[in-house]
Amino acid sequence: MKSLLTSMAALLFAGVATVALAADPTPAEVREFALDIFRPLPSTVPAVKDNPITPAKISLGKALFFDPRMSASGVFSCYSCHNLTTGGDDNLETSIGHGWQKGPRNAPTVFNAVFNTAQFWDGRADDLKAQAKGPVQAGVEMANTPDNVVATLKSMPQYIEWFEAAFPGEDDPVTFDNFAMAIEAFEATLITPAPFDSFLNGDDAALSEEALAGLNLFMDKGCASCHNGINVGGEGYYPFGLVEKPGADVLPENDMGRFAVTETADDSYVFRAGPLRNIALTAPYFHSGKVWDLKQAVEIMAVSQLGEEVTDDEANKIVAFLDSLTGRAPEVTLPILPAETDSTPRPSAQVVQ
């Protein structure tokens, strides 16, 4: 994970780099600069640290991702808040979970999440296998326990077979750790190549003139100093309100972000820079989910993070660039899940406060 200092250095670097770009650059010139800052998505499923990806593991992970019986109530699955039909998130301010409780932060998209440096708005999970264990246990989300998840899985012979196939040679493969590893394997397949990738890969026509101008502005203004890398964000931590704190409607005072993870004063109101792929599909915006309009979000960012107002024309161009990050969603065929048995723990809709 990058420190704030590294991030500030990146900001300076980006500033320097874009100074050299001509006033009305060609696509090739823009690409040359862009390739120093961004990377295109790979065309295949990436390798994942400490989790060799196999077809059996992906297939099991898909089943688990869609299985509402992983929640205490039987109502919610991973898919409920990371809906693959609507950009990989739930399009709510913050998610509704167990007992109709409202979650504390906006659900991020699962698409391309494998490329984020860490997971959650505060980066408290190092990777997707760590992340996958969170919502299942969170009282306001799926409200389950690892023991009950494992008991549920072990009650269905088909799941035991699938775990054996996904984790061959293990004495007791049906574990909460392996549950999380399988989900990570499936999520690693959820990659959405976009026009921006075609552009980075050499196709001049992949971006409209407006989007190209927007990309240029995005780099020139300094947006790219935080939103960079393969996911156009998701790689470093920055204070929300680096230059000017937004109002409490957008940045609620009681959520101090990464401070809760590191307990370091410098991390007050520090959040992971939002990964911007598919941003046009994943309103509302920010960890608070308080802003529904992408252009307004761009304008807020310009003032709070860069200390400058963008013109209407500039905002439109940046939004056109952001639209070019909308990718082709993976084709996902629904899994057919094993049926419950006599020993499957029954769903409990009761709320424990």
Add this chain to the structure above:
Amino acid sequence: MKSLLTSMAALLFAGVATVALAADPTPAEVREFALDIFRPLPSTVPAVKDNPITPAKISLGKALFFDPRMSASGVFSCYSCHNLTTGGDDNLETSIGHGWQKGPRNAPTVFNAVFNTAQFWDGRADDLKAQAKGPVQAGVEMANTPDNVVATLKSMPQYIEWFEAAFPGEDDPVTFDNFAMAIEAFEATLITPAPFDSFLNGDDAALSEEALAGLNLFMDKGCASCHNGINVGGEGYYPFGLVEKPGADVLPENDMGRFAVTETADDSYVFRAGPLRNIALTAPYFHSGKVWDLKQAVEIMAVSQLGEEVTDDEANKIVAFLDSLTGRAPEVTLPILPAETDSTPRPSAQVVQ
């Protein structure tokens, strides 16, 4: 819809017919009797009354079926309670809906529902296009209004195009009626051919010896007098507790079933006979959802509807037959839904009581 009198006649008929069956019949003899009572699933999507099925309509209906923005809260779609990964229902006693309210009756499977004579446990909707309008508006389910559904759909240009393609030549195709028609078209494709169909179609080996004996018992005991036709049920209305009323735990006193539809004393505690296809996947059972074990459900039915106790061996055989009704779920690829726009009504999680 069959009247109670017609149903009683069917019961008598079934009783007479099975008397003639030999004590240890061959598969061919069982099939001959069975074909008078049941029908195999068709191999193609059936024609639907007043709703010509087209690929464009199916495709639109699939999008609508999966779209959580059809609910007021943005949390629930048709798929939430008619989950295509778990037998077409939600495997809950009764569904959890808007504001964590508990619905009044167990959610039936959407699989093969197009073949039911009428929809809902009390048959209050004539067909799936009428049914589809119910949960969207029910305060305890999706809590939405037709106006808000139409406003939501009209706010997304892609949906307008899809409605135009599905309902060509109409001046204003984005209507709540057409919304329901499209969902019916998609649901008509959700057909699950089972070993029982192979058996009816002439494959002697499709049923195990135990399942064949179970089918024979199912006809001989009189189960098939209510559970008949293409869906092995779903065609007529019968009092729950025809011979002996089950306890209030299984048959809650405050739900008088079809009486609420017809306001006829004869219809007290009358329900549509449950369609039994995929029954092994759709626990818990009965409109109350109070019984999780299929064998126990069979035993309760024997006493309450036929006035006789089945032996343990008989119950096992009948369950083996019911297992042969578990079909091959359709392969469903997730739709990719249009993104919200500025004018899309925002989700409201507030509960109006």
